[in-house]
Amino acid sequence: MTAKKKNRIIFISLSLLLLGCCILSLSLGRYPVPFDQTLSILLHKIRPLSAAWNEDMANVVLNVRLPRLLGGVLVGAALAASGATYQSIFRNPLVSPDLLGVSAGACTGAALAIVLHAGTFMVQMLALVCGLAAVGLTNLIPRFFRNQSSLMLVLAGVVVGGFMNALFGILKYVADPEQELASIVYWTMGSFANIKQPILQALAPGMLAALAVLFLLRWRINVLSLGEREAASLGINVGLTRGLCILCATALTACAVCLSGAIGWIGLITPHFARLLTGEDARSLLPASVLIGAILTAATDWLARNLTGAEIPLSILTGLVGAPAFIILLLAQKRKIQE
């Protein structure tokens, strides 16, 4: 079984790469901690070791960098998994997780909270609620027309996204330009700086559960990617299965946006990277996307903190790196991209 062997090599290398990125990210920053000490600090949590580090180091690694890293990794995994799912079930490689209006909704929610001077936690919560509400609205429109095709759903997503962007525009217009508008703009550019333990504890279990459900549905996602008609002829309950996939993928994106603001590109290009390695099959595409998404966000956050003295907003980096990377990806598979 050469295919199985190849897959195993891919997954082991990706996991090692992710581990490397995590250690790097925990160690480097404005307050550098030597790699071996970072490792000891982490291992100490599991089995007590004789302390060869000072309190500050432990504090930086465990309380400042670890939640941020875990949150970042989770955001990357979530965006990538939901991108891969969307691209498969909508049979379109250009689709990204905000197809159904989740990002536009989340931005509107966050802006509303900022204008109302709510705290960080409320900004994140309102982003989550409005993101999910926007997708709920998108799902209602095809029901209203009694047309359950995925094209109708995509069109509804365009409508709701446009409407949410208009509301977002109103909020930006009425916001006080000195402070509120600035916070709104920063928020939409994405950052892991606001990922603190409470919000992570609140969202992580749900996100992991949604990832698990998508993983359980991996074979059904394959069959759905043949199109509604064929999936139905193979005995799949298309409405229910597709609905469940959309629900999980959307919840993942909404949670990700709520943790870190809107981060572009990760959800769109990660599945393409993964597809180059594993092919179309969701059984390996989905886990590969999760790992690559986690690696990309861990690396991006590390760059954002270390490239310059000030922190660079994430969307700027993902755009600067993501756009050229996408061109390279397209070159690599140009033979396959036709109609």
Added chain:
Amino acid sequence: MNIDSINDSTLSPALSVENLSFAYEKGNYLFKNLHFQLEKGQILQILGANGAGKTTLLNCLARQLHPKSGVIRLFGRDLRQISRLELAQKMAYVPQLSASLCRFKVIDYTVMGRTPHLKALASPGEADYGLARRYLADLRLSHLAEKTMDQLSGGERQQVQIARALTQQSPLILLDEPANHLDYGNQHRILGLMTSLAAQGYTLIATTHMPDAPLLTGGFVGIFAGGQFLFGPSSEMLTGQTLEKIYGIQGKVLDIPEIGRKACFCLQPQANSGENRKTVSINNQL
């Protein structure tokens, strides 16, 4: 593999259609009181001009569309009362060629036919892959197993789609214009494959734009012409008159001793017959 081991059904016909009527808009019937019956191992080829109702009928049989009235029985049971999984275990569907431009590996695509036999949330296992490999081997496609679907030619892809339908192990197979978009040789290869599947006990229903197809495979023909549906053995039903009724061209069906069968001919292709031009050119090829 012998189909009898899968199909435990009794003496009831594979498919019976009684008084089937369908309308997309209220009162505007596409067909009315359609009636026919197929036994196990028989082939039905459906002929008709564009928009006459061929695909609509196929979609009604596959429960993708709901008829206004009438009953469809699959192995004696009302189609409306069969569960989704059981329907997929009894009836496979081979889509039109254009619909299948995916990048799955041939073996993974073929094994998707096992989906209605899997437990909820399960993925296909070794036994399922074994079956898929066996049916690919049956159709002499084993050498393609590790290629991806988009690397295949149209003829190969159509055969892989049929291999998937066989892997589904459903005794009845619906084919939507199986010879469409194929070259002359592959068209006849697919028709030959259909004949041999029927001989193995599969019941096949196909739509086609090729009036010679029913003559080549034998079996029954269903004809949408002039608002009517005519059903009967293909060698009796197909005449010059029926060709004229279906396509609005002057046609003739001749018995040709050299090839030992009847064949359709178009006498005078009429450039101004609009809708039917496509059919004329197919006839000229033959």
